[in-house]
Amino acid sequence: MDNEVIKALISRRSIRKYKTQQITDEELKQVLEAGIYAPTGKGTQSPLIIAVQNQEDIALINRLSSGIMGRDGLAYYGAPTIILVFYTELAMTDYIGILDASAACTNMLNAAHALGLGSCWIHRCKEVFETEEGKALLKKWGVNEKVVGVASMALGYPDMEPFTKPRREGQVKIIK
Template identity: 45%
Template sequence: MNETLKILKERRSIKKYKDIKIEKELLDEILEAGKFAANGKGAQSGCMIVTQNFDLVKKLEKLNAQILGNPEAKPFYGAPTVIVVFADSTRRTYIEDGSLILGNLMNAAYSLGVDSCWIHRAREVFETEEGQKLTSEWGLPKEHKGIGFCILGYRDCEYPNPKPRKKDFVKVII
């Protein structure tokens, strides 16, 4: 089987991580894949904020848990690396552009032996006062909206089996 198709079929979202940071060289390769995600009209409306800073990861996780409605939750599952994907909301395809970045990040990570999971609620997190303060500190324009969090790390659990694909997933009309 083609290596790309194999990666696309085998990658799974991981929800338990070891406390081991990803090596810079691997992280750089994963981020490079995000930079080359397809995007509407080549506008490159997306951008990524990347951190392995323990305190910032915990702060982002706490904000996410508050939006979740459970301040005690750990929605980043112990992952040591967080990539927040934003996109310029003045672009018509900003949600799609950011989503494609997230997909590239997760597939590239898997191809390099790094595990990942897409965590929602980025839009809501960065609409809060505290979230807006962070984006201002990071120098992001107000038009940039949160699309998703990509957590990265090395799994500390069994690799999940895929769920069966639903029967009517594909319909061919000739």
């Protein structure tokens, strides 16, 4: 079997070095489209997905995220685009909201790879947007509803060759 979609799913890797050049609007649109077509519990479409390309806001998100880890530096590895995924009050439960947002993020990582873009899932979206500065950013972006941060990703043109770790034995069982 030689399926292009499966090949793309298997070959996606986290990218931790990016070119400074911004991705095109069309590439961004396609990645976001993949996110909103991910499955959601009971079809609520609970995620709110925010793509940030304003470099001042990106610098602040990097600072807040790195600060939570107790580090200086770029939590998003200098990527020119950051995508944030929240769940909204549309989610069936808080837990399902997290699953909905995670599915959206995974779709977007894979879509990015399929387009030849680099991406990396970055944690701490919840914590960043619980800070006063994070809440102020949401307000500035016109997000007035109650949202909870779940996942985020760095996105841009890759500037490194990623390494694929061999898969762990016993991770899959087939019961017949």
